Amino acid sequence: MTRSHFGHFGGRYVPDTLFSALESLEATYRTVASTPEFKAQYSKLLKDYVGRPTPLFFAERISAEIGAKIYLKREDLNHTGAHKINNAIGQALLAQSMGKRRIIAETGAGQHGVATATACALMGMECVVYMGEEDIKRQSLNVYRMKLLGATVVPVTSGSRTLKDATTEAIRDWLANGTHTHYIIGSVVGPHPYPTIVRDFQSIIGRESKKQIQVAEGRLPDYVIACVGGGSNAMGIFHAFVKTSSVNLVAVEAAGHGLDSGEHSAALNRGTPGVLHGSRSYLLQDSFGQIQLAHSISAGLDYPGVGPELSHLKDSGRLRLETATDIEALAACRWLSQTEGIIPALETSHAIAVLKTMSFKSDDIVVLNVSGRGDKDIGTLMENGL
């Protein structure tokens, strides 16, 4: 069974037109995804195609510098270079079992778009990706990859021309084509059952990490750290640890030009509850309820909302909230590149950055989710003089 709300958050705030599609998705998910056949098919693809399990790497040099045991969960080593593929493959399989041959998706940085285009190419399905015009400019490499994979990339020119508007446009497409189209949402946002489905498909990250750290250290970690935009890599690694209160769950949001600058993406830190894109969660909005523009140097964190389950975990005191600015993220990207030989995505770099601002005890065990690799960000890194 899936639940539609997380405390006061979540729900299904959508026009009636979408209800039947959401109900059929929920029913399919409940009946199909738990069958041994589906699980076997999904696990096989994760292993043989995506390359799972991803390693949990003990980062010796940064551990020595920080004064704690830092382990990196290498989601950047997945096929297509980020955690997004875990969900894209799972949902594409769901679409297959619903008999839907057309897939749509929204994308910000392009990682989810690439993952979805990849899954569609693999399964021979039509793929349409909505992407803000602004993000298309920032992430031209990923746009090319999606096209090479056979997807149609539709530039979104409304509003701020970023992820928020791409999501609105994808929902519109689904409103018109829901009977034969499946919408693969890329994060733990949107109307029920999406936040649950995406979390479940991403929760492999936390399950693997839990086993791997037990093998390496014989106990659970003291901290699990992840960056948060919508929250899919964070919920993916947190989920296995939520019920173990000794494990601190650290959610790192993008502070952009600074939390007080008004130009950031820190919905958990500075947002208020409201409804955007079909569910109730923390949002960046003005006093009239108009959604504000988010800012982050990383296109993947540039979203004014955050998932409902993370909103609930915040209210129940389960999360430790941290932030990193654009400048701190850039410095962290260089730091990890030069100390461990791993170039992280700019999204991930925000999580890396807090290793330097948090204080740890020498026997603390930290697991940090390296959600993606930085190749897509090389242009931005060069522009910023890295």
Place this chain on the structure above:
Amino acid sequence: MAFNWFNTSKLLIPYFTLGDPSISETETLVRGAFDNGAGIVEVGIPFSDPIADGPVIQASHLRALSSGESPTISAGFGMVQRVKQDYSKPIVFMLSVNLIISYGINEFFNDAKASGLNGVVIPDLPIEEAGDYLAASRKARVAMVFLVSPLCSPSRLERIVNATDGFLYLISTTGTTGTRDTMPADLPEFVAKIKKIRNIPVAVGFGISKTSHVKSVLTYADGAIVGSHFVTLLVAEGTPRVIREIAEFASV
């Protein structure tokens, strides 16, 4: 609750976005619409991210939000209060749920009542989440008008039809608001299905752009809602042209 907006007549229901092109022009349009045969007027409060609306209405919202005025709920109540001094015909707001959450649910319905607003359509508020809104609206005697689409499951349809006040807003096609060339053929059957559950007025919206659409819709439904078409016409040819079109649509 009985609102009896329709009695036995068929109504044309035009839609305008508050503040597109200005709040005073919206007021002129509302008054002009009532003078020229509109039975109910629907006023959209602009929102930055309206998921239920098509590109035409979204662009209208963005124009209103960037006009330099503040086309807020309060500004909408102000306009309603002025118009209602001279007109008794119903005015309903159409707005995204987040604007009401931000305003406060009880505050919204209390102030709506004080302004003389007759009803509210909240396209992204499903019946499952509507408990607090229904309680507050009924206390204030402001109608909560629900939307359904022909894709609605039988059990949800029954729940929505029994909950709606004033009328039921039937989305004529799947998709968002916007104009279309032809109207779907299965609507009369669906309206009959609704009336069997409860004999309430049904107004059809989304996609009506021609007198022939209005005529065909009103053969089986009680109201025809016209939004994107008037908004497009307003931008292209201005208020007097929209008022003439309303007179023409209302005379079918």
